[in-house]
Amino acid sequence: MSLYEKHKDTLKKAIDAVHDRSFYAQYPEHPSPKIYGETADKDGQDKFKASLDKKFEDLLQTDPEAWVGQEESPYLQKPLGILYPAFSAETLIDRSQKAWTQWRNTSIDDRAAILVESLDRFKERFFENAYATMHTTGQGYMMAFQASGPHAADRAMEAVAFGYDELKRFPEKKFWDKPMGKFNVQLNKSWKPMPKGLSMVIGCSTFPTWNSVPGLYASLITGNPCIVKPHPGAILPMAIVVAEIQKVLKENGIDPNVCQLAPDTYDKMITKDLAENKAIKLIDYTGSSAFGDYLEGLDGKIVFTEKTGVNSVILDSAENIDKVAQNLAFSVCLYSGQMCTCPQNFFIPEGGINTPDGKVSFEDFAQKLADNINGLVDNPKAGPFVLGAIQNANTLSHTEEAKKLGGKVWLESRTIENPMFDKARTATPIVVEMSASDEDKFTNELFGPVVLLIKTKDTNQSVDLASSLAENHGAISCAAYTTDETIKNLIMDKMGMAATSVSFNLTGAIHVNQNAGFSDFHVTGGNPAGNASLTNPEYVIKRFTWVGFREPAEG
Template sequence: MHYNEALTNAAQAFEIYKKTSPAQRAQLLRGIAEAIEALGDELLEIASRESNLPLARLTGERGRTCNQLRLFADLVEEGSWVEATIDTALPGRQPLPRPDLRRMLVPLGPVVVFGASNFPLAFSTAGGDSASALAAGCTVVYKEHPGHPQTSQLVHKAITEALQKNGLPKNVFQHESGGVEVGQELVTHPATKAVAFTGSYQGGKAIFDLAMQREVPIPVYAEMGSTNPVFILPEKLKENTTELAHQAAASVLLGSGQFCTCPGLLFVPELDATDAFLETLEAELATAAPAKMLHDGIAGNYYKGLEKLLKAEGVQAIVQQETDVLEGRAALASTHVTQWLQSPALQEEIFGPFTLVVTYKSKEELLAAAKALKGQLTCTIWGTDHEQELQQKLTDVLRDKCGRLLYSGVPTGVEVSHAMTHGGPFPATTDSRSTSVGTYAIKRFARPVTFQSAPQALLPVALQDENRSGLWRTINGKLSRSSL
């Protein structure tokens, strides 16, 4: 009953919030960032205690959280994201006249956001999903992650203060806690218009299926993980053998492997240099100090997944350490691409400091592996300028498999920017047309509406003849900042 009230309140608050100006929403987002920063070290200490993440990592994450709030504020204030499009009337057109047509994006309504376990700030209460929904003009009902409840409640307090300071209804953002049943009630409530989720495949798929069973289905934007394959080409391996091994190891170990962009697959050619690459990689992972994982459930699933994979036919353990109740100990295994192609289970994500080396003998085997991939958040190609022909062939395949395609560096580290895509084809996400990082994320929580032959007084400001805010608009097929 309580959750029914929350969504009802969110729907009522939406009737007010959807009418706020871009300047008002931008001011709110900046106010939330300021209120989070004002929490000081208390927020970081609580988050560290609940998540086992170090203070330095959380300091950076707090900065990212506040920066993305301000980035969305800038986006909303500038305003062109609404895609204002005007086709003026052509009353004399033959054989039929054209009416005046004006289209723009408008907010969907109340959004349910589920917090993520691995980012208690940047992907949780005031994280990217909440920020982009609020920026679009939607109200939010947030379901806290049980792994860091005090952190979530403290951030919620900051959001409430910002709402109050800006004279907005407190129910623009509501905070809920509880188990699976609570999440199910929030997803199925008639007032919910969209859902955002970051977490496991099992959790995201369950939410998606539930939303599709509703009388009125709604969009679910679930980011469900990835193995983020790295394709190492022969010449590149010869030229940078140890350097590439160091890069791969550092990416696997970062955050004890608890990033959805951790490279869990390394496709490596069978060459004389391969032994040196594997020896370096093995040494890096075997000697790495174990780091605490987010909670014992994450650690337990990590070791269960490892045990299952290492029992698979054709898989050889290279680094295998004793299990621990909480600490993530690095692991490494290998197999040949022919075995990998026969075993779909070897594509499953193991959330932790582990990677599977898949060796190949020919370009044909490498391309076959690329074509066999399931949807990914990222794919990476490491090649030299002399290998551009093969890189092009891989690119043609991999651009249909992922949301972000890298040609140098490692997939860990997701820039919050206008051009970023953090998403990908199923099962990486439930909707490959969207992103959960970067300003394009705002489009998830909006839909197009066309106003036909509308009086000026009834049109949204962005579609009126006078372009008072200087928006970029498409007028009769051409971009313009002019008034009509």
């Protein structure tokens, strides 16, 4: 059985899922021994521990020019000591060029099969990857397992499915028969999706896998070799993924340099050397807006960015305000606000929030939110694991900045103890009150555990502020609470025009932070928070060019 035969049903199901958009997952998100094996967790942890303080020898990239690595664990606040094989931009580009011809001439079916197989192999390392993610990003165990493992693999599968679907969207060949009156003009036509060229994926330090694999797999399925440039602070999770891809490539007789890892160090970053090279045609990037803007401005490149935005919560009315406060408290605590989808600006009318029991005042809601945050972070069985650790010390400065904004502090940020890691770098959310007139102060993202409660004249002003913020400064998510159909439509229209997706009235076990593969388009691509959307058709079709060929039909 060919590799394509082995995976074609999986591929078919994934393609159906991206069109259907109801719930679908290829890789189970629950790290259960029943699913992944009784010893999977321990084995993964052991494998992670065994990789510390030595060379990472799992890649198939030969003749390293150096061995580098500066990762530090936010839980241990000490270096991981792992060294990765490093190469100059020239070497990486040169090897990528050489590998390209074979890869672009590999059939679409075979490329898809190889990529799906690589995800299945990656699945075998989900637990090892979870520990690698924890100790580079500071994510809690559950998030590290899910986001870096099954959720990332699902988003990669989604990119493969979308790519495959688009590559096969038009007929390979067609007989064209044009009646001209006395005779017909008859042509045989064919079309080929030609890959754009060399691609690179620039990773971030908080979601090294989840934010890198969609672009990586989208470029690979469309025939472009890819250089993965991880953040120097979070290399290991993607090193594992790239290693598995390289092994499957090699097993199938393909040059493993189709997918290369390009680790670097803080003091000598090679990102610009790669990005500015003429041969690089496609760039996927997650990170700061400043660097994203620089990349988007490079000539002759197609750039897919996820940059920064400021996410809003619009509070108008609710059936059960306590459930709302509880849900939002969890949203702002999850990974200490270090998610791109985490809400920051809460817009609340000065007249309060409508509920079936009457108005809940601004102050009452502020207190409820603070109480719920305290309840969560002080719960030793939940708080440390939901908060995780702060990826880097700079993020801590944002709680200080928030304090300097000058508004009433409803809740101070503080550290908490992590029962498993006594050195963990932790910070609970700070909650600061602001006025709608302070607009110049709340338009910036204060990345990390920062909540601003903004007192508005009324919900109309809340919506205006949230939508203009999204339009001018970017937004990736919006949570809105309203029981009023007119207000709901207003929010859908205004936030929709600001290209921001909206979650309404979430309570219980679903949060605005969460975007599901195969259903939610992640980032819309239509506001300054990023120009790409995972995974819509644009995300894959910009990676290749349709070229047509035609000639007279015989006879």
